[in-house]
Amino acid sequence: MELKKVDEVVKVSIGESLSELVSGFGRYQVWQSFLALIPVVCTAMSNTNFVFAAAAVNYRCAVPECELANASSGLPNWWPVNVTDYRCSRPVLNNTCITKDINNYENCDEWIYETNNSIVAEFGLACQEWKRTLVGTVHNLGVLISMPLMGFISDRFGRRKAIIISGLSLSLGAFKTLSGAGLNGYVTYICIEFLEAVLVTGTYTSCFVLIVELIGSDKRIIGAAAVGISVAVGELILDLIVWYIPYWRNFLLIIYCPVPIFLFYTYLLEESMRWLLINGKNYEALALLQKISRWNQFAISDKVIDDINTESKTTNVVNKETFTVKLLFTSTALLKRVVICSWWWFTAAFVYYGLMINSVSLPGNKNANFALSSFATIPGDIIAVITLDRFGRKKTLFWGFLFCGLCCVTNGFIQDYKIASLVVFLIGKTSISACFNAVYVYTSELVPTSARGSLVGTCSMLARVGTVLAPLTPLLRDLWHSLPTTLFGCASLSAAVLTLATPETLRKPLPDTVAEATAMS
Template sequence: MSKSSSKEPHTFDTDRLMHDLGQFRSFHLMNYLLLAFTVFAAALYAINYVFLAADVPYRCVVPECEASNSTDYSPLWLEAELPAGGRERRCSRRSPLDPQESCDGATFSEELQECDQWLYASNDTIVTEFNLACQEWKRTLVGTIHNIGMLFSLPIFGYISDRWGRKRALILSCTLVGAIGSLKAFSISYEMYVIIEFLETLAGASAFPAAYILTIELLGQDKRVLTTAFLGILLVLGGLSFAMLAKTFSYWRTFILVVYPPSLLFISYIYLLPESIRWLLSKGYKEEAVQIIMRAAKMNKVTLSDETMKQLNEEKQKPVEQKKEESEEQGLWMQVLKSPIIMTRLAICSWWWITCTFVFYGLAINSVSLAGDKYTNYMLVVSVEVIAVVTNALVLDRIGRKRTLLVAYIVCGLSCVAITFVPKSLPWLVTTLYLLGKIAITQAFSGIYMYTSELFPTHARHSLLGFCSMVGRIGSIVAPQMPLLAIYVDWLPSVLFGGAALVAGGLMLTTPETLNTRLPDTIKEAEQIASRKITPAGVTEDIQMNNSRL
């Protein structure tokens, strides 16, 4: 072998190998089941603040009127004592003109004064526990702190995943969220709660990305859409279970102690879950990869092709020095910075992620403010995500990634903007447009995971996916503040949701289609996506396309 050829880092045909191993046999089904539990658990924690930090009805305490019965939430004199209106009614009060007179039928002063004590309708959330009445910013800040933790988590665990392995990143994230999240149940102050909320998210926010990367790297290119749909359904089931558990265990401390501790069992995945074969080969860990490949072939009862066996034997026989030479690469970010195509693609993907997190979480958070039971509303909004997941499974492999995501962004944008112009006398139409926007943004969010993964190379896939997702958390950081904004300008959140989605749809026109392409293993292969395709036999060939496209 010549010196130049010995430095080719990715000579192994991993797509052919995955095809030889089969797709839905014992080895794969076992791993799908193991990964399914991690995705289901991730959905339970994703936006727990929607219920744990939910608003509860409360009113001012009037000492002059409540000496005999301070637990009556709606006494007869209440309407005369409290002012009309939203926040003023909860945070201001009037005093009886004659303190000696019974408050029932008493005359109250017209002068308003700030409340200093409140009576809560329930103690289910931290609003009651930490006395957050009339401090709406503290309540919504919990969601923002949660998403700031995600912003820091994704690049950290993305680096761990690309440097030390997908398996390590997944197990670390899943077990830490169980340990740290359980501590929230023992919070003795609001400050302690938000600190643990940040640490919990810092540890656990990367569980789903790690599980997603592991899952798609188990497969050939023809099964990515089905895998994405599979994980999307699990997220829906997890979201529905979250709402049902929150309704069953409505007291926030009880909910935490029921939901979080089981995640400590994911430590057992050290022995149960194999590392990504594709990652091992891309990093030069040939012997460990061969061991997993042979075990998978045995479990699946398949015989590897002669060409694959020849490549495996050649990899095993390479001297250590040559393996090290092949695995030596420039720093990841130096490679990215030197590639204008990857840099531009990274910026565009980041806006897609900002839009998805902003609109997806914004609509989910606002769902509990719709008319009716908040748990039912949340389950309804989560349930319609199945429509998006099934739609993606049907169209992504037929009309392509770009067209599917373009339509999803445009439909979401138009639906959200249209809500602004619907009269309040037509609440059913508002709900319909709301659900249509939620379906569309879920379709975009589900598809963007796969599309982003297909645009970047194996050795940097999780890091770059993590970077896009990290930047995207700007959207989820802002989203919890939309209920606050709606207090002042009720139509503005919908317009912001719709505008962001329409811009994302426009940017979709600037990137290449990845339908029927193999996962790129190097920066060079990622740059050439627009000019290469995968044939049914699994062989990549050039096609006549404009190489200047991203």
């Protein structure tokens, strides 16, 4: 990097331009981005382990007086004919072994499980499906709190501290393995699951922001794709672990083993240059600049050092108006845009996590299906990187939601055809993954700079509502086996239609004020 370029950049603005100067893909950025992606992989394992730990298992009512020593969950020969409610009803005994009266039965109080690999067996959750699915809902309620909480910590105390706190908080998950049997164990498990989600899942946002600030805001699409692929990698690693170590207490202990790595992040991971400058930490910024110059082998002029030393606080040159809720309601176009973006975010999260959770219910091996579902995220992220800048934000989002919606609705009617059902399901998962990347970029370009943080944050909060509802969708199978995927399809199709009401933002300058954002219509 030439010294002359450094001088020219500093003349514009210390805070904004210097952070852009040290961004890119040098050795320093590659190493720091790698460090920032490790917590994303670990968080992905933490964020989805309940899919296996609280997975549904086959079971039937036990009749101790008639059971053999090694009784299975399959129906025995002596079970009354035509009694289909074998899970929650206990036939009443007669003088021999079992009654022949199919109407003579009572509520079951003891069960035989196919496996103890899930908490269902150890916590006695048979015939209480709502308690099993509540695990995912409670987890995602924690995620709902985690996003704004860790976002605040990231803005107030720094990206690095937020990432380290979240990384070390992963250790909480290991305490779930200490939960005893029965109701008390279930309550303990649920409480730890919630606390873990609150302190850990905000890592996604903190790491994404740090990576974008490392490689430059103009490369935010690549940053989003890197985080998305890392999430998929984490899910695939989790699936591989569960495949070979299916017992829930054992695989939970293994996925939390990387926690000690984050003790070293105090020395390995550096703070964001942009955050240091914006918060007036100029001396720390100077030290970091010198370190980056050594890593990336470029010189620092004396003028740059003098400007940083004399600049007491970086100012934001684009803050042209103070945004208020009242100002939002003065623009019908912007208000409509925020409502549409909120539905996009909700739909993307609801469908993405809903498909992931329901993947274990597809025909075939649940581990293989989950792995394929996670792997489908990667081409979705790559497609988003290619199409967002080539065909535009609007077309990418429209076709992504449309394909996903059509695939989900179709899947509901072809589930008897295993291969076709799986292929269509995976195309839908790939499509919604591309939408997830597109939604973040497109939303940030549709709203003004004066309100970008608050409005994107509001949309993200609504997305978490989708993640809270997603774990409950397997319950809908009791009403109609295709109802969950049909619901996902309808949500996606409605989101696709709403994209027609928004303007294209490709190669257009970011709006700074409400007036500029409105003019985009």
